[in-house]
Amino acid sequence: MSLSLQSILGAEALDAFEAPGPVARGLPAAAYTSEAFFALEKERLFSDSWVFAGFAHDLPRAGDVMPVTVAGRPVLLVRNAEQEIRAFQNVCRHRCLKLVDEPGNAGAKIRCPYHSWTYDLDGALELAPYFGGRELRAMPDGFDRGRYGLIPVRSAIWHDWIFVNPGGGAPPFEDFVAPLVKRLDGLDLSELRHLVTIDLGEIAANWKLLIENFIEPYHVQFVHPTTTEQPLADHYTVNDPGCLGCAVDVSREAKRPDTLSADSRYLTLFPNFVFGLYLPDQVGVHLDIPLAPDRTAQRRAIYSLGREPPAAGLAERLARLWREVHREDREICERLQSGRASDAAGGGVLSPVWEDSVRSFQELVLRSLK
Numbered sequence: 001m002s003l004s005l006q007s008i009l010g011a012e013a014l015d016a017f018e019a020p021g022p023v024a025r026g027l028p029a030a031a032y033t034s035e036a037f038f039a040l041e042k043e044r045l046f047s048d049s050w051v052f053a054g055f056a057h058d059l060p061r062a063g064d065v066m067p068v069t070v071a072g073r074p075v076l077l078v079r080n081a082e083q084e085i086r087a088f089q090n091v092c093r094h095r096c097l098k099l100v101d102e103p104g105n106a107g108a109k110i111r112c113p114y115h116s117w118t119y120d121l122d123g124a125l126e127l128a129p130y131f132g133g134r135e136l137r138a139m140p141d142g143f144d145r146g147r148y149g150l151i152p153v154r155s156a157i158w159h160d161w162i163f164v165n166p167g168g169g170a171p172p173f174e175d176f177v178a179p180l181v182k183r184l185d186g187l188d189l190s191e192l193r194h195l196v197t198i199d200l201g202e203i204a205a206n207w208k209l210l211i212e213n214f215i216e217p218y219h220v221q222f223v224h225p226t227t228t229e230q231p232l233a234d235h236y237t238v239n240d241p242g243c244l245g246c247a248v249d250v251s252r253e254a255k256r257p258d259t260l261s262a263d264s265r266y267l268t269l270f271p272n273f274v275f276g277l278y279l280p281d282q283v284g285v286h287l288d289i290p291l292a293p294d295r296t297a298q299r300r301a302i303y304s305l306g307r308e309p310p311a312a313g314l315a316e317r318l319a320r321l322w323r324e325v326h327r328e329d330r331e332i333c334e335r336l337q338s339g340r341a342s343d344a345a346g347g348g349v350l351s352p353v354w355e356d357s358v359r360s361f362q363e364l365v366l367r368s369l370k
Helices: 003-009 011-018 035-046 173-183 207-215 314-339 356-369
Strands: 051-055 064-070 073-079 085-089 109-111 118-120 125-127 154-158 161-165 192-203 235-240 243-248 264-269 273-278 282-292 295-305
Touching: 003 011, 003 035, 035 282, 035 356, 051 064, 051 073, 051 282, 085 154, 085 161, 154 173, 173 235, 173 243, 173 264, 192 314, 207 243, 207 264, 207 273, 207 282, 207 295, 207 314, 207 356, 235 264, 235 356, 243 356, 295 314
Parallel strands: none
Antiparallel strands: 051 161, 064 073, 073 085, 109 118, 118 125, 154 161, 192 295, 235 243, 243 264, 264 273, 273 282, 282 295
16 A cells, blocks of 8 residues: 555555445545645546546537646647647647636637747647747747647547546557446447536535445435436446446336436446436536545536437426536535544445445545555
8 A cells, every 4th residue: 555645544544444344434534635635636546547528519610729627737628620629738838838728719820828939730839939039930040849849648539528648658548438338238329419518617525526426326316306216226336347337227207207217327437437328318428627625617518319309498408407416416415525524534334235336436546546
């Protein structure tokens, strides 16, 4: 066990987490509250993983740019002239100014506001005005402009979802998504239609609590009694290597049209890709962006699935439903976060029936930090 983890979480708390027994202990409270633990996650977990960073539909046109923060690093997403989305370190190569501070359209060039160093949409440095003297294109002797383009960040696009791997050492992307694809049983996601994206703002909770809440079904009938018709008895957990979550095959029809009562798959890819499939024709994907040990920004994109155009008013109806479901989850996750300030917060205990996927997620977190 890493000495740094012991110093952050405490040897006794780590021993309790790893101790065998009829029920497993949860992660120590400091894993959700400690600045040092959060810094270690940025350094090791997010740097070495395929991190879900954005939606392709947010960059519809050539020249669209989107600044994001991944593993604590500024990253720039760009749609180039060939309609490809690329990722770069979001710093000018001159004085390391954060190059783009707001989403928008840069046109054909990305220009640094400090000294006007200018890059094309593929990151090549095209102009460093007056860098070598009084003439616009003057260059110092021996300066190789080709070596000073924007630095690429390893990235991949899967349907509408943008992933980046800042450290560059994650496994091939196809291997990363394969466990989730297998769980979809041949479902064709190429027929996705983006309906609406809900900005859920900042949640006063650690990012891990949002993931854990999503992948366990134990809470559903207690937290969502008026917004879902998915009894606990119809659920089962998904605890596959590389894909964690839960699922439900509903044994009865919904009583109310404004509730969720579909056969559903709640699946995740570690660390932060959250995918909900509501059969036969709806998909929801969460973008959870860790901001601090106790703050996470969250958005949800909703899609229809199938060749037929979505019914009139469907986007507004689904947005209303999911805002309410997320409100219920938000209140619970924020209270989970508050509870971890208690002296009694030793991580709690996990149901071996309904929270085994949560335990696997927590083990992945610690393994990635060792």
